[in-house]
Amino acid sequence: MVEPLSPWAEGPDDNTPLERQLSRLFGAVPEPGALPDFARQRVALGLRTRAAHRARFMLLRLVLIGVVIGTAGAATAQWATSRLFGSQPEIVAHQTRTVALGPVLVPQPPLPQAAPAIEVPAPDSAAPDSAVPGPPANTAAAKVPAPLPSSRLGLEAASLEAALSVLRAGGSEHALRALNAIDRHLQDFPRGSLELEARVARVDALLLLGHRQEARRELSALPIEHVGRKNELRLIRAELRADDDCRSALGDFQVLVDQPLPAAWAERALFGRGACLLKLGDKAGADRDFARYLSQFPSGRFAQQIRAQAP
Amino acid sequence: MDQLGAAVSLEAELDGISVLELEAIYREHSAAVSKWVRRLWGPGGVSGSVDAEDLLQEVFLVVQRRLGSFRSEAALTTWLYGITVFVVNGRRKKERWRRILWQRAEPELQLEQEQSLPGVAQDFDRAEASRLVYSVLNELSERDRTLLILFELERLCGLEIAAILGISEPNVWVGLSRARARFKKAFEHRYGDFETAKGANHVTPKA
Numbered sequence: 179m180v181e182p183l184s185p186w187a188e189g190p191d192d193n194t195p196l197e198r199q200l201s202r203l204f205g206a207v208p209e210p211g212a213l214p215d216f217a218r219q220r221v222a223l224g225l226r227t228r229a230a231h232r233a234r235f236m237l238l239r240l241v242l243i244g245v246v247i248g249t250a251g252a253a254t255a256q257w258a259t260s261r262l263f264g265s266q267p268e269i270v271a272h273q274t275r276t277v278a279l280g281p282v283l284v285p286q287p288p289l290p291q292a293a294p295a296i297e298v299p300a301p302d303s304a305a306p307d308s309a310v311p312g313p314p315a316n317t318a319a320a321k322v323p324a325p326l327p328s329s330r331l332g333l334e335a336a337s338l339e340a341a342l343s344v345l346r347a348g349g350s351e352h353a354l355r356a357l358n359a360i361d362r363h364l365q366d367f368p369r370g371s372l373e374l375e376a377r378v379a380r381v382d383a384l385l386l387l388g389h390r391q392e393a394r395r396e397l398s399a400l401p402i403e404h405v406g407r408k409n410e411l412r413l414i415r416a417e418l419r420a421d422d423d424c425r426s427a428l429g430d431f432q433v434l435v436d437q438p439l440p441a442a443w444a445e446r447a448l449f450g451r452g453a454c455l456l457k458l459g460d461k462a463g464a465d466r467d468f469a470r471y472l473s474q475f476p477s478g479r480f481a482q483q484i485r486a487q488a489p
Numbered sequence: 490m491d492q493l494g495a496a497v498s499l500e501a502e503l504d505g506i507s508v509l510e511l512e513a514i515y516r517e518h519s520a521a522v523s524k525w526v527r528r529l530w531g532p533g534g535v536s537g538s539v540d541a542e543d544l545l546q547e548v549f550l551v552v553q554r555r556l557g558s559f560r561s562e563a564a565l566t567t568w569l570y571g572i573t574v575f576v577v578n579g580r581r582k583k584e585r586w587r588r589i590l591w592q593r594a595e596p597e598l599q600l601e602q603e604q605s606l607p608g609v610a611q612d613f614d615r616a617e618a619s620r621l622v623y624s625v626l627n628e629l630s631e632r633d634r635t636l637l638i639l640f641e642l643e644r645l646c647g648l649e650i651a652a653i654l655g656i657s658e659p660n661v662w663v664g665l666s667r668a669r670a671r672f673k674k675a676f677e678h679r680y681g682d683f684e685t686a687k688g689a690n691h692v693t694p695k696a
Contacts, residue, residue: 182662183662186641200672213520218515
């Protein structure tokens with residue numbers, strides 16, 4: 179270790195000319211003076227101004243940081259949500275829409291058989307009034323992304339989607355497989371998030387199989403108001419009830435006739451109400467409905483029967 | 490060196506709070522800091538008060554920025570001196586680059602080689618002595634220059650220099666010893682060989 183030194187100004191380290199020279203030289207260097215008061219006051223003023231600017235800049239910077247953090251936080255939360263729950267919300271939404279679009283995919287139920295004094299199509303021949311033919315099987319299912327297996331909701335959605343894809347294939351054979359798949363689904367996911375949709379699909383499968391009474395019981399137990407297809411299901415329920423309970427069917431027909439509906443449903447609702455009124459002995463009411471039907475749907479599917487029954 | 494650090498409460502936070510304390514520190518220490526600035530810069534460049542003011546403001550801006558991190562572990566003056574060294578050396582580096590980029594002459598920092606020096610026997614003009622010393626100091630590295638200024642001109646002890654520069658005391662002595670050797674070499678190179686100079690009391694510039 180080097181021994182502590184003494185400043186040259188206090189004396190040379192040795193007696194060499196250079197050391198002596200440096201000793202005198204350093205000893206002669208004057209001590210600098212401080213800045214005068216007025217100069218330091220100018221600096222103080224400048225500091226205050228800079229501090230004020232800095233405070234404003236800091237506020238702006240904090241706001242900017244807040245915005246950046248907020249944006250990043252929202253993005254992170256979205257990402258974390260999608261990581262935790264997978265893409266189920268999208269899948270569920272997609273499948274809910276799929277189920278809600280049932281009229282497109284599921285055949286319409288037959289007309290009530292018990293329309294008095296008027297021959298109505300047999301239950302099994304009711305399919306012709308389907309608004310739109312069923313789509314090709316499995317196309318929707320093929321487009322749905324596979325859910326994450328770790329998510330119960332994803333599994334439930336996948337299970338229901340599998341049953342619906344069979345149901346969309348149409349035909350009694352597929353309908354039976356679909357019914358079994360739906361029943362398994364309801365057992366696997368009791369009180370699941372998609373229970374209502376599954377039960378609606380079960381009604382569709384039962385109707386395709388021609389199990390009208392069971393479909394009627396299923397529909398009666400369904401909280402129709404909470405299902406997306408409530409008007410259509412109400413119409414189906416009314417037509418099924420009209421088989422032997424025109425009084426309760428009349429209430430549903432009444433609700434339907436009083437609100438705007440697609441033409442195919444409006445036609446069925448008006449004819450159904452007329453038929454039920456006739457069955458209940460209100461011939462005048464029935465005549466009014468039939469006359470209204472003929473004026474609104476002169477070439478409707480029931481027009482010929484109504485004209486044939488007319489005196 | 491004054492030990493005024495404990496006198497000022499520095500349990501400070503940033504910005505608004507520190508502004509008041511900064512004013513107190515400025516009142517107490519701005520005169521000393523302005524001296525240090527002039528000492529560390531040397532006779533050229535900050536001889537005018539405008540440049541010294543600029544550097545003084547820069548020092549206290551750094552003080553304001555770092556005030557929240559000061560925890561009274563060191564004396565306030567030591568802390569301020571460290572910041573002053575940091576600011577002055579930083580500005581010197583900037584100026585050096587500026588000179589390199591713009592090829593700017595620096596007459597105030599370089600004595601002309603042809604200039605003959607006064608005899609040592611004569612009384613040194615104090616300003617001239619200052620210019621002589623700094624002309625050699627400015628040829629050294631920033632570290633050597635700073636060490637020599639703090640020790641030889643400011644006459645700070647090894648412990649204080651160690652605290653200011655953030656190095657150990659043994660390193661201060663080792664560094665000083667080497668810095669002195671390099672200073673002597675640079676001095677001889679610039680102003681001639683003293684052994685062969687005419688008379689022990691006369692300095693002759695090297696041809």
